[in-house]
Amino acid sequence: xxDLSVDFAGVQMKNPIVLxxxxxxxxxxxxxxxxxxxxxxxxxxSLGPPARWLHHPRTGRMGLFKIEKRPYGMIxxxxxxxxxxxxxxxxxxxxxxxxxxPIIASVVxxxxxxxxxxxxxxxxxxxxASMIEINVSCPMPAGEVGMHIGRHPNxxxxxxxxxxxxxxxxxxxxxxxxxxxxxxxxKAAEEAGADAIMATNSVQSFFGVDIETGIPPLPAFGGYSGxxxxxxxMKCVAQIARKVDTPISAIGGVSTWKDVVExxxxxxTTVQTCTxxxxxxxxxxKELINxxxxxxxxxxxxxxxxxxxxxxxxxxxxxxxxxxxPMRASIExxxxxxxxxxxxxxxxxxxxxxxxxxxxxxxxxxxxxxCVAWCPADAITLV
Numbered sequence: 183x184x185d186l187s188v189d190f191a192g193v194q195m196k197n198p199i200v201l202x203x204x205x206x207x208x209x210x211x212x213x214x215x216x217x218x219x220x221x222x223x224x225x226x227x228s229l230g231p232p233a234r235w236l237h238h239p240r241t242g243r244m245g246l247f248k249i250e251k252r253p254y255g256m257i258x259x260x261x262x263x264x265x266x267x268x269x270x271x272x273x274x275x276x277x278x279x280x281x282x283x284p285i286i287a288s289v290v291x292x293x294x295x296x297x298x299x300x301x302x303x304x305x306x307x308x309x310x311a312s313m314i315e316i317n318v319s320c321p322m323p324a325g326e327v328g329m330h331i332g333r334h335p336n337x338x339x340x341x342x343x344x345x346x347x348x349x350x351x352x353x354x355x356x357x358x359x360x361x362x363x364x365x366x367x368x369k370a371a372e373e374a375g376a377d378a379i380m381a382t383n384s385v386q387s388f389f390g391v392d393i394e395t396g397i398p399p400l401p402a403f404g405g406y407s408g409x410x411x412x413x414x415x416m417k418c419v420a421q422i423a424r425k426v427d428t429p430i431s432a433i434g435g436v437s438t439w440k441d442v443v444e445x446x447x448x449x450x451t452t453v454q455t456c457t458x459x460x461x462x463x464x465x466x467x468k469e470l471i472n473x474x475x476x477x478x479x480x481x482x483x484x485x486x487x488x489x490x491x492x493x494x495x496x497x498x499x500x501x502x503x504x505x506x507x508p509m510r511a512s513i514e515x516x517x518x519x520x521x522x523x524x525x526x527x528x529x530x531x532x533x534x535x536x537x538x539x540x541x542x543x544x545x546x547x548x549x550x551x552x553c554v555a556w557c558p559a560d561a562i563t564l565v
Contacts, residue, residue: 184478185485186471188222190452191352191377191429193284193312195222198486199442199470202433202454203227203288203317203356205258209265210277217281219464220471222452224283227263228317229270230290230301238264245389245400247410255410256457257389259402261322262290267301275310284312286354291318293326295344303348313351316341319358319383321405329358329386335370342374352377354431357418359411360386364418365425372426380431380454381418385411407457411435416448420497423449437466439473446486447493509564510547511554513540517561524553524562 186197200223201207201216207226217224243259265274278285287305292298302314318338320328331337338355345353355371357364359382368379384405391398415434422430432450436442437458445453458466483489511524511533520538532546533553540561554562 184475184483186222186475186478188451188486190223190431191313191354193223193286193352195284195452197222197471197474198446198450198452199467199474200286200431200452200454201225201459201467202456203315204260204456204460206456206459207278208263210270210274210280213274213278213285214281215464216459216467217278217283219467221283221467223286223312224278224281225286225288225315225454226270226274226278227260228288228290228315228320229267229305230262230292231267231297238262239402243400243404245404247408253408253461255406255408256460257387257400257404257406258384259322259400259404261320262317267304271304271308275305275308279310285310286313286315287311288315288317288356289345290320291316291327291331291341293331295340298341299344299348302345302353306349306351311351313354313378314345314349315354315356315380316345317356317383319356321358321360321384321386322403329360329383332358332367333361335367338367339370339374342371342376346375354378354380356380356433357382357422359383359414359418359434365421368422368426368428372428376428378429378431379422379426380433381422382415382434384434385414407434408461409435409437412441416445419445419450420448420494423491423494424497436470437461439470439477442470442474443477443489444493446490448497449491449494451486451490509549510544511542511549511551512563512565513542514561514563515539517559519559519561521558523556523558527552527556 188198201221203225207213213224238261245257246253247255289302305311318332355376384407387406389400412435419432429451431452432445433454436455442453518539522535525533530548532543
């Protein structure tokens with residue numbers, strides 16, 4: 183029997199799956215439903231003081247990116263919670279807590295750390311927040327909030343220090359993937375006293391243009407989420423994990439249990455999801471939890487810590503890879519269907535199709551591996 187429970191910076195969770203901040207957590211009732219669906223913890227949409235810039239547009243703010251009608255990513259023009267802070271304090275947090283899962287209350291980082299501090303203190307005083315998440319990473323705002331704070335290590339440190347002064351619960355900070363040196367920001371947060379790192383928020387993006395009219399359907403920069411961003415956010419998690427000792431909650435592109443496992447293997451203690459819930463409903467949580475449990479049973483892992491971070495020692499640099507002996511494509515003749523895909527994608531003219539089979543011209547092969555990635559029959563390996 184596997185044990186999925188985790189201790190996340192002192193917050194006890196029955197499993198590492200967390201509802202990330204976003205639409206599914208816009209009020210207490212929807213958070214309660216997510217808790218009852220099995221999640222280990224809940225993060226509401228970020229709470230903040232009343233301000234006009236907190237209002238999200240009600241004129242259409244979601245767009246899907248698709249290939250042949252299959253979505254692979256989504257852009258949103260969401261900002262923070264549009265419910266008044268008082269309503270969260272008086273009602274919504276209590277309703278959310280009724281589901282039984284710990285609440286990691288996300289708080290908007292205001293330009294003045296003292297304002298962030300006040301909001302965090304009010305939230306913790308309700309008794310319903312097990313942890314505070316400081317949001318220094320929202321990609322939408324044009325002012326001095328969101329990722330405009332999160333790209334400066336010193337400003338992030340000031341936010342953490344201010345909140346730590348007034349709350350007894352653990353404090354986490356949610357970072358932005360839009361800054362290349364995210365590990366430096368994470369380290370600054372850790373040194374300022376952060377108990378956990380959330381990595382990361384969505385990627386700043388632009389939906390595109392209607393080429394018939396020249397008008398952008400969503401005429402503002404938004405946040406990109408969904409399966410397509412996982413390579414970006416996974417890099418961030420691995421980058422941070424090699425820099426800090428602080429526990430990490432991974433966020434970005436999580437749609438299958440395999441995504442959960444990968445994030446844990448690069449150092450995450452918990453894994454958050456939001457877009458998958460918006461696309462597929464609350465059953466996503468059971469799919470992730472059951473898949474993770476089955477994987478652990480098959481591999482003989484008893485606890486999450488048994489495989490957390492196991493991939494980090496294998497991450498190297500391109501410079502070091504270039505020192506290894508070259509590899510070349512090798513085709514399993516019996517498995518090859520002769521479809522010709524490998525020959526089409528080979529940029530070095532190293533693969534030819536003869537009849538119904540493909541052959542490698544070894545002296546031309548540059549060992550890039552693109553043919554391996556594209557082969558629909560899995561008939562090619564690098565040796």
